Amino acid sequence: MSLYEEWKKLAEGETTKKNYQEFWTEYFEKEKECYEKILENHNEVISGKLSDVASDFNLDPVTMVGFLDGINSSLVEPVNLEELSEDSEIKLVIDFEKLYYNMLDAKADWLYNLPQWDGVLDAERRTEIRKEYNKSKIAVSNKIGRNDPCPCGSGKKYKKCCGK
Numbered sequence: 001m002s003l004y005e006e007w008k009k010l011a012e013g014e015t016t017k018k019n020y021q022e023f024w025t026e027y028f029e030k031e032k033e034c035y036e037k038i039l040e041n042h043n044e045v046i047s048g049k050l051s052d053v054a055s056d057f058n059l060d061p062v063t064m065v066g067f068l069d070g071i072n073s074s075l076v077e078p079v080n081l082e083e084l085s086e087d088s089e090i091k092l093v094i095d096f097e098k099l100y101y102n103m104l105d106a107k108a109d110w111l112y113n114l115p116q117w118d119g120v121l122d123a124e125r126r127t128e129i130r131k132e133y134n135k136s137k138i139a140v141s142n143k144i145g146r147n148d149p150c151p152c153g154s155g156k157k158y159k160k161c162c163g164k
Helices: 003-012 017-040 050-056 061-074 096-105 115-119 123-136
Strands: 046-049 089-092
Touching (some): 017 061, 017 115, 046 050, 050 061, 050 089, 061 096, 096 123
Antiparallel strands (some): 046 089
16 A cells, blocks of 8 residues: 555544544644744755655654645645655655645645745735635626626627527
8 A cells, every 4th residue: 555545544534523633633733843844944945765854854654645745736846646655755846835825725824824934925925825816716707797798799788689
């Protein structure tokens, strides 16, 4: 069984509601510590053998794959999670603007509000990214109003043309 399959089994496993909540509470605290370290050292590229990188972040290899699953869409070159083993060489080049956006999308306020972001993206840029995110979530209707110009191009109002 691959590390990724082990992670999925662990994360989605049959368990009581209490155990499930304890698992995720513990994981989110570890995740927060990882992101604090990454943001504090944002100029460094994280690379090496998966087991060594996991050890650097105080994680076991399976939990490290779970962390990689979360950050993968924010990497310049995503990692193929299915093929990872403890001996796999990984290189994590993070797009921090994309990471911030993805944290907003995940509603992970414990991550996008970390004070370490101040050294990575200035407050103005984070506000711009937040506005872009909010704008992307606005519902847009394609419905034609009766007083709108008719889409057929006649120049008439829809109610007097194709809307009759």
